[in-house]
Amino acid sequence: MELKYAKSNDLDNYLYFCIYGKGTATVTFMRKSKSGITKIVKLNEWAYLPIKLNQIDPSCKLKIEPKDANLIYYCNLFEQNIILKTGKHILGRECSAISEVDIKLKMYERNELTKDEWLDSLVFPEIYKIVHVQAREGELEIDFPLYEVPILYEQRQIKYPCMKIDDLVDNVVEAKHKKLARGGIERFGPFDRDLIPNAKIRNELMKIINYPLIQDLDEHEQNLIWRFRYFLKKNKQAMPKFLKCVIWKDHLEVKQALELMRMWDPIDMEDLLELFSSRISAVRNYAVEQLSRFNDEELELFLPQLVQAMKFESEDEIKSNQLVHYFIQRAAINLRISNYLFWALKSGGQNKYFRSVLAYLIINLTQHEEGRFHCDILERQSKLILQLNNLVSKIKSIRLVRVKKVEWLRSYIEDPANELNNFKPIPFPLDPNFLINGINHETASIFKSSLAPLMLEFKTVSGYRYPVMFKLGDDLRQDQLVVQLIHLMDRILKNENLDLKFTVYKVLSTGDREGMMEFIPSKTLANILAEYNGNLQNYLKSLHPCDDPETFNIEPTILETYIKSCAGYCIVTYLLGVGDRHLENLLLTSQGNLFHVDFGFILGKDPKPFPPPMKLCKEMVEAMGGQSSFHYVQFKSYCYLAFSILRKRSNLILNIFNLMLDSGIQDISLDKEFILERLHEKFRLDLSEEEAMNFIENTIQESVKALFPQMMEKIHQWAQYWRR
Template identity: 40%
Template sequence: MEPFSFACSSSLDFPVSIRIINLEGDEVTCPFSTLLDRADLRHTGSVQSAHSDLQVTVQLWAGSKPWTVPVQTAYKAFRTERRWNEWLTLPMDYSTLPSNAQLAITLWDLAPAGADGLAGPIVPFGGTTLRLFDGDNQLQKGRQKCRVHRHRAADGYNNSTTPSTPDARDSRRRGGGGGNQAPVSKDADELERMEKLFKKHEMGEMPRVDWLDQLVFRGFEKRGVEAARSSLKTSQRQRQRDAQHDAQAAVASSSLSRFVLNVELPRFDFPVVFADHEYPPPALFSDRPLSGSGSGSHSALVPRPPADVPFGPGINGPDRDGLGSGPGPGPGPGLDLGLGLGPGPGPGPGPGDDRLIRVFDPEVAAKDNPAETKHRRLVRSQHRHGVLDKDLKPNAAVRDELATIMAYSPTHVLLPEEKDLVWKFRYHLTREKKALTKFVKSVNWADAAESKQAVQVLARWTDMDVDDALELLGPSFDHSAVRAFAVNRLRKADDHELLLYLLQLVQALRYEHIVATDDGDDGDDDDDDDNDNPNHDNDNPNQASDSSSLARFLIARAADSFLLCNYFYWYLMVECDDDRSQAKGPGPAPPSVFSKVAFDLMKALDGRADGREYRRTLKRQAEWVATLSRLSVEVKGLNKSIAGRTEHVKHFLADGRNELVTIDPPLPLPLDPTVLITGAVPDDAVVFKSSLHPIKVAFRTRDPHAPAYAVLFKTGDDLRQDQLVIQIISLMDALLQRENLDLKLSPYKILATSTTAGLSQFVPSTTFSALAHRHPRAPALAYLRANNPDAAGPLGLRKDALDTFLKSCAGYCVVTYLLGVGDRHLDNLLLAPDGRFFHADFGFILGRDPKPFAPAVKLSREMVEAMGGPASPHYRQFKSYAALAFGALRKNSHLVLNLFALMVDANIPDIRLEPDKAVAKVQDRFDLDVPEADAVRKLDRVIEDNLHAMVPVVMDKIHELVQAFRA
């Protein structure tokens, strides 16, 4: 079978367009008898002149409905022929077209009296309807001849009465000439066949032979002229016969199309086939907030059970309308009140129900049942049950049901019965910290009386964990009391713990009720010493953060600690830059939530003596980053070799005018503010061979005995996804160490300074690809032996180095498995001299991978060889570490899921693709719906399957060949 190349219509993201070329055909002179009887035809333009002025309108239709407003051609005066040669563009993309889309094309003539239902002195000269997809669901292209139906506007309905091509009945009439229809020349079929061949020839689908093509063209033109003359004479004779009967018949005869409109559709290199995705079956929804936390802008549609819709008497036919005898499931004998139309339990209709069909109505359960709403209000009434609920104690069965509810994941949606149960025992659950989020989800915050009770109960609740506090700061909880309660829990966290969640807390600011202000800015373009600036007035009460407890908390903690202030400032700057890059239209972008919070941060720092020093330091950091960005852009624009680019960087760093070779006073490094840098080391600068040409720069620190701190800086790449992955790895490392499980993860630091620039820590290490070239046999093991030799140790190296390698391999295998890290190859697997193994370059996460059949866990042959092989006890120890790490992280899965939930609306590339599935993808890797032992066994199978799989080995070889070819 020969290959067939084609494109999908869903990939054509440009508007529908059509070129109106010209109108072919001659108007038969209308008899004076007809003009006397038809006053509306006496003064139309086409009667007065054979080439009268016409305008063409085009409108897109689908499913018997108009999809766009009409577009029309510009005015043009005609002399010898009606020719427009004008392209019209419709406000609809090809990617959104259904398969039954068609263009309704109408030619409008001038008439003083106009026509009924039309505004202005116009009447339809004729119309035609052109389908955009043919019978094979291919998009039509190139020139098209459209039959014009005289005196009728184009009909865009599915069963159009103005098709662009003759239907089967017209074909039969054309061949037989039956009835009173005017027969067409017998050469018409041959002419039509030749036109199709000419279209293929024009599209390049047929070979071109110049001398033969010229002969065929001339012969076709001669035959076409003869056929037109013959058709015109036949039509005139038919019209004269019709005129002898009555004027109405004459008009009907004139409506027979003798005009053809030539149009042109865009051409494509390949056939375009209609494509669409399969839509899920419709479901009934309830328009209620996801958590029941309010009726604000963060509400979501929650699936609810189908409503029980009863049918009235008589709807089930004469034999089952409640009048007959026999048992029935309803209140009356034989009355069917279920959704089925038959007398039995089956869902299908029975005999006699052919006249009845089922119609899906999404409004059946779109709103709450009034009876259920009244019942809920009565049950939750403080006056009726408030006092009694304080003394309620659940029995054993209810305790088990409550325990099941408390174990639900953060993404689980509570059923109405479960919400009522949690509300009923709310006072008993105040001692359970894990029950707080479930209680908040069970409250109807739109009910003032119920929300008032809930706030009172919140004050009695025991302290919750940080993961629950982060969940309450998500988009599903918009009640100010709930968010303030979560912030109060965060106040108990120290700076290092708060730093683990700071990236997500900044994202949570977008869900805060922050009041708009007109004086917000980004806080990085003003003079710190200019206290006369009115924008620095500390007495201004209209700060944006006054309406946000989270913003006030973060600003206050940042003002107390430069460590938090440093990262908080740069996280805000990146979001402000992202808002500016996404702003559309001319003029400055409106102030965003993050720019308002950044402005309030600067104002808070101005009010403190040490805060002003913080602000000056942040300004110096911004200037330092801007200088490195300018250097990176210059290096990328140079037309030099890597050596030449490196020399340029060294000269730039050594130039004292750039203030990089000496930094006085020492500057806290934005990547790690605990490190104070005093100047760059120009001789250590390196430009890497890559499309973005990242620059490695080493900086001296204030500690003279400490080694230089090397960083990688690059522009043109968004590092926010890598920053998120490194932050999650750092969090997981902290969680494992709390469980007394140190897996030597040691993630490197990374910081995005804008949406297109950032810097990362350079860790001395070697890629597995380089090791494979240096040591053909067991490269990783040979590298470890060379840096950690011990003849008496296991595998000929020191025991601590081997243990570090086993632990770090196990940790990163589990972490990358949970995060779905993709595009793993030997160039982004690195090994440090002390045995620490780690991953780099997280451009694909959440299961995405550019290579087919990618493994869920990257465990290369070189890694297993360094453990002594799959049969060694060290390999079994590695799998034991992996099982322990997976179990420990699984216990804290709610924290990881809540962190990802707060990043859903962040502009992270792999989260942005499917934001509604990002949290679910991570949750699936935790396997929370099965016991821990089963989840650990599944991970063990995944590791074993990857070890024996051949596809990863082949992909690594292909990647190696591609890199060698590029070099």
């Protein structure tokens, strides 16, 4: 432990330090100053006390006693909130005598106030002169060291395992029993190959195979899987469970397991993702080999999770990391893979491992002719993103009203010297299928937000204008993950012939707290309700009128699109626990597609108290004709179908989140120990199909009737009004 004693009045040049407390041995330490005695003694040196931080507790106090001075100073080492003290403290001064200046100085030295180097260099020397002049007799000023994060005291209860004498010796009988349970003495012989389970055991095996990711297998279940391993190798879903029951310390069993793994029927991506999180390198390498069976589109869909899987190898083994080499080979021949791989590694740049992989990727790409072409594109893309970053920073620093800022933005883009209005065509980072060659200055704008996100239209060689929102200061990786999951669930539902009209827009994180997302022409529900007297039907009717009273004089396909999209997003946002839902981040297109944006809160987190399980306000229900209408019954049936289908694919969603636990995404990293359990609970796999349908119906009713969210919506609307 260390502290710095800065100045005091009338002290001798010896100081005695003592730390004592209820559960801490007394530590005494003497320090001699290097300066002589003056009216104000400035020691300005650190005292290193021979005690560690983990040896002190909130009862500990620091006692400082100058030699030959009738003074003793006491100081608690912890604040009242059991956080270790940091920064400057004045001992010997009454609390009532501590001025506002002293408090502000303390906050400044703890980095709790915004700093400005130029202004601080002028102001603070004068402030310190005043403080030194006001120093009172008998006061001692000391500095505790500053830390990057607060040091919080926590007393952990350690449970010591109770060791029995029997545990210290091998139990021969039990070892024999385990061998017999796993197939007897012939467990590595031909006998197991011919084992076929009866109907009862087959049902038990299927039940084990369908266990969710978070459920462990007990000893009986492991032995059962092992015994019928040859029978199960025809079942693609059984491989992850088989690998969990292998005794990896038994070299004979490991040898047979690895041989059998290669004889197994090829498994789907859903189960393959689970293998990438295995602690066994041979299993991970097998998973890498299986990737060659999947096309570029499927590989691209799961690329964020596969990039995270690279971290299971140590940094020293990057050159031998088979997953890294596999992606280098695919990136060298496929521009889309190299594009998304580059930006995935770039957005994880805070991780030292990803920086090393990115450098290794660039070096290896340059060894291929097509790879060098890709590197040139990636370099030009990076230059464009850097220009946009600098542009947003400039706009934030300009002290003008928003209208004037928009004028300045358009003139800046139009200026040929800035090379933004027209440039040599390059693949668009957000969607490499488009070649962009400039930004349309006439439509450039700035959204109403403290982050000043830009609304930009990129010109393409085909003539299409690609609208995007570019943001600086916001981590878009969480939005990117949620949109990826919505896209994945949309594919799952469409494979079951259920198209719920999702609006899957593109999101790309390009670095630490920066990125862009595709802008979908639409209106917020808040604006529509304000413009059309609180009635969504009037909005749809004004765009697509017809003479059919059964669809409220709205074109039937438009109303059907609205109902289906409402059902789809209700189920998806419920499963992912999307929070902070209000009428400003629910949007509606002119074709009736309702969709959600801004996924800053997921997995049950919400800044507002008592959020409903689904965002389904009464205005949305009224647009379907009310709760007694046929269209509302249709809406609920779509919800039932979607929930039923997605429940059966819960392991895929769990595997995706399992690989993202250490990604650094805020809502996943905060309590990653409970993320998978919380997500698993959402699927209600403990319920039968009929019980699950009743559960969804009750959830819908609870969301529609919730009163507190309506109050919070009104408060949010007033806040938005005053903000404007």
